[in-house]
Amino acid sequence: xxxxxxxxxxxxxxxxxxxxxxxxxxxxxxxxxxxxxxxxxxxxxxxxxxxxxxxxxxxxxxxxxxxxxxxxxxxxxxxxxxxxxxxxxxxxxxxxxxxxxxxxxxxxxxxxxxxxxxx
Amino acid sequence: xxxxxxxxxxxxxxxxxxxxxxxxxxxxxxxxxxxxxxxxxxxxxxxxxxxxxxxxxxxxxxxxxxxxxxxxxxxxxxxxxxxxxxxxxxxxxxxxxxxxxxxxxxxxxxxxxxxxx
Numbered sequence: 170x171x172x173x174x175x176x177x178x179x180x181x182x183x184x185x186x187x188x189x190x191x192x193x194x195x196x197x198x199x200x201x202x203x204x205x206x207x208x209x210x211x212x213x214x215x216x217x218x219x220x221x222x223x224x225x226x227x228x229x230x231x232x233x234x235x236x237x238x239x240x241x242x243x244x245x246x247x248x249x250x251x252x253x254x255x256x257x258x259x260x261x262x263x264x265x266x267x268x269x270x271x272x273x274x275x276x277x278x279x280x281x282x283x284x285x286x287x288x
Numbered sequence: 289x290x291x292x293x294x295x296x297x298x299x300x301x302x303x304x305x306x307x308x309x310x311x312x313x314x315x316x317x318x319x320x321x322x323x324x325x326x327x328x329x330x331x332x333x334x335x336x337x338x339x340x341x342x343x344x345x346x347x348x349x350x351x352x353x354x355x356x357x358x359x360x361x362x363x364x365x366x367x368x369x370x371x372x373x374x375x376x377x378x379x380x381x382x383x384x385x386x387x388x389x390x391x392x393x394x395x396x397x398x399x400x401x402x403x404x405x
Contacts, residue, residue, distance in 0.1 A: 173331075200391065209297065211377060211397035212332070259331050265391060275320065275383055275391050279331030 172196045173280035175260050181286045182250050190245045190283050192260030200263045201243035202277065203227075203235060205256040212259070218243055219265075250287040258283045291315060292380050294396025301403050307365040309399045311378035314359065318380040322393070323352065323363050326375040335376070336363075368403045375400050 173194045182188050192201065203215040204227075214227030216235040224235060232254060236244045247254055261277040294311045301307045311321075322337035338345040338352040338361065345352045351364040365372055378396040382389060 209397065211294075212395045214392070217392065261331070263391065275381070276322070276334050276337075277324075277393060279333065281329075281331055 173260060173262055173278055175258075175280040175283050177283060178281065179284045181288065183288050184251055186250050186287075188247045188250055188285070190258055190260075190285070192243045192245070192280060194241050194260075194262045194278075194280075196262055196278060197240075198262040198264050198278075199240065200265065201237065202261040202263075203233075203243070203245045204259045204261065205229070205254075206259060206282075207256050215245065247285075247287075250285075252287045254285065255287045256285060258285055290397070291394035292378060292396040294378050294399060296399060297397065298400045299402070301368045301401065303368065303370060303403055303405050305368050305403075307363075307368045307372070307401055307403070309363045309376055309378070309401070310360065311362065311380075311396050312358075312360045313380050313394075315380070315382075315394075316359070317382050318394075320381045320383045321352070321354065321361050322379050322381075323350075324377040324379060324395075326377065326398075328374075332375075332377055365401075368401075370403045370405050373401055373403050 176191045199220050202217040204212045213229050215233050218224045218237045221237050234246045259282050260280040263277045292313050323335045324332035325335040326332040336347050336350050338354050340356050349366045354361045376399045379393045381393045
């Protein structure tokens, strides 16, 4: 979805390096999320933010930190990258949920992903 | 522990056949059950979703069947096509109530579907 962009799209780094992944959205959504995807493990939530001042840990936050610089920007940092952080990382956005089904608020819109390799 | 369990991990179906993916959950507070579809090199995108007050939701060739008492739901793809080859994720969330879990999606581990021509 072009409304959610991620940079970089691919990154190779070395163990111990600090790296930042960035996400921007033009959908005007309050909520933003960071997931990582690993084969056989699906999508696991790292951090999520309901607004600029509200940040919550997900299932696997250890080794990661985030910054919500503005409503439209949400960055994920790996302070000291390690090889088992090699994965596909997705940013997503959503509006607040309400009772509704398809297309209702609460639907998450994903970016194209960042493939990160830690050597 | 995993909030939503999905099976099978992979599925191979002949063109024109029916693809069935199953999911189960434990938390009775879940009140919204979406399915996301992911093509290679892309992010997941919402395919179809259901609320627990209905037992079935159909959109074209895609149908969700929901069994509230068994806490199970499934995706059926009728007349499966090679273009349906993708990874499918079921998910669950709470759309009512308060707190930091409101609206958060809990995903299954995904099913990689391959439809042979």
